[in-house]
Amino acid sequence: MPSRVLIVDDEPSILATMAPLLRSRGYEVSTAVSGKACLESVERVEPDLIILDLGLPDLDGVDVCRLLRDGRSTPIIVLSARGAEADKVSALDAGADDYVTKPFGTEELLARIRVALRRVESTPASTGPIVCGDLVIDRDRHTVSRGEEKIRLTPKEFDLLVLLAQHPGRVLTHRAILKAIWGPRAVDEPEHLRVLLGSLRKKIELDPSRPRYIVTEPWVGYRFADLG
Known part of the structure; x- marks a missing residue:
């Protein structure tokens, strides 16, 4: 149809x-x-x-x-x-x-x-793994792996990754992410997001300077790559 x-x-x-x-x-x-x-x-x-x-x-x-x-x-x-x-x-x-x-x-x-x-x-269920290329995010077990490598994330890094990965291909604005991760009082504190995003990229990207998974939309927000 x-x-x-x-x-x-x-x-x-x-x-x-x-x-x-x-x-x-x-x-x-x-x-x-x-x-x-x-x-x-x-x-x-x-x-x-x-x-x-x-x-x-x-x-x-x-x-x-x-x-x-x-x-x-x-x-x-x-x-x-x-x-x-x-x-x-x-x-x-x-x-x-x-x-x-x-x-x-x-x-x-x-x-x-x-x-x-x-x-x-392909919208995933509220629980279960999210697969993007060789990156696997298991929301039930709170684990992340890339190929055979296990990636250790902090709770906030994991929350940010899941938030972005649940909306592949969609731009999430800085304010929307800040509100979802830190609450409404944090929407005017973008430095929180920059620091957390930088830390997350260092762990999941092979080359953080040329990210494959989390793409920056300049002055607007971030988009999780749709590699399907």
């Missing part, structure tokens, strides 16, 4: 380009040109993925993203001409899974779509 994709954008040229492209790749495509139409379409179509523009005529896309996240886990890829760091962080903090800036390359967008859909299909 083809995956259902909802494109939400008020630019006719974007819809005229993207809808045929996705249909040619085997996706079932629906479109909406406003925030209200998006919310109505989600109830009617039940899409597997939403591609959302921020500059909608009736509602701000960030607000639409928050509304979509209310009780739903459908992947959301923001596609917007707003390329400022603050806009990216706002959208990701509101629940977007990814952010692509216009103008965009079609192959890049298609790759992001595949990653988002694959993540849904």
Whole structure:
């Protein structure tokens, strides 16, 4: 059964380009040109993925993203001409899974779509091992190994690794990570995260200066690599 994709954008040229492209790749495509139409379409179509523009005529896309996240886990890829760091962080903090800036390359967008859909299909259970390449994270036993090598992590390092690994391919903002690991009072203390992330990379990466597993999204956050 083809995956259902909802494109939400008020630019006719974007819809005229993207809808045929996705249909040619085997996706079932629906479109909406406003925030209200998006919310109505989600109830009617039940899409597997939403591609959302921020500059909608009736509602701000960030607000639409928050509304979509209310009780739903459908992947959301923001596609917007707003390329400022603050806009990216706002959208990701509101629940977007990814952010692509216009103008965009079609192959890049298609790759992001595949990653988002694959993540849904392979979402791990709340317990049990997470496998990424040769890295195995056993949440039941609180152990990590890379190939035959056992890696010893502190409790906080393990929590950070699990948090990132549970969302492969998705950007998690600095604030979201700080809140999850240290609580809401730590969201304005990014040095905690930099130190912990640096320590974790030294243990799990073969070359911490060229990380394979935990990728930095400059000024925004971190993305755990989807090596599936």
